[in-house]
Amino acid sequence: EVQLQASGGGLVEPGGSLRLSCVASDFSFADYAVGWSRQAPGKEREGVSCMSSSGSYTFYSDHVEGRFTISRDNAKRTVYLQMNSLIPEDTAVYYCATSWTCGTYQSGSITSGAGVKDWGTGTQVTVSS
Numbered sequence: 001e002v003q004l005q006a007s008g009g010g011l012v013e014p015g016g017s018l019r020l021s022c023v024a025s026d027f028s029f030a031d032y033a034v035g036w037s038r039q040a041p042g043k044e045r046e047g048v049s050c051m052s053s054s055g056s057y058t059f060y061s062d063h064v065e066g067r068f069t070i071s072r073d074n075a076k077r078t079v080y081l082q083m084n085s086l087i088p089e090d091t092a093v094y095y096c097a098t099s100w101t102c103g104t105y106q107s108g109s110i111t112s113g114a115g116v117k118d119w120g121t122g123t124q125v126t127v128s129s
Contacts, residue, residue: 002026004120006096011126012086020081022096022120030074032117033102035059036081037110038092038125047110048094049081050102059102063089086127096120 003025012018020036035050049070050059058070069082079096097116099105104115113119 002029002032002098002118004029004096004098004118006094006120006123009094009123009125011128013129014087014127016086016127017082017084018086018125020083020094020096020123020125022079022081024077024079024098027074027077029077029098032098032100033104034072034079034096034098035102035105035110036070036079036094036096037105038090038094039122040092043092045095045111045113046092047105047108050099050105051079052102057102059105061105083125086125088127091125091127093122093124095122 006022008020033052036048037045039045051070067085072079098118099115104110109115
């Protein structure tokens with residue numbers, strides 16, 4: 001089991017930026033797709049973004065495409081989520097997770113956790129003036 005530790009959340013004003021990081025405990029991290037989901041109070045978990053193990057494929061939800069960028073550095077066992085032009089609707093706890101493919105995010109099954117291999121800790125993002 002790979003342990004994943006997320007960080008980088010915080011309070012930011014609308015229009016601001018944050019970069020989330022998620023560090024894996026094991027180099028087997030490189031063998032899996034990795035992505036970010038988020039959950040706001042009273043709402044279902046939502047898949048935000050995913051990158052394949054090779055980095056050749058990325059997925060973004062319609063809500064964040066054009067504003068968020070996912071990247072990974074397998075040598076550092078880390079995945080990043082650069083979030084720009086943040087809006088109050090982005091407020092949520094953000095979680096990283098590994099999965100066998102990004103289909104888990106594309107299909108929406110991330111909502112139930114189906115297809116997730118390892119869950120990471122969450123990091124709170126609050127967008128407010």
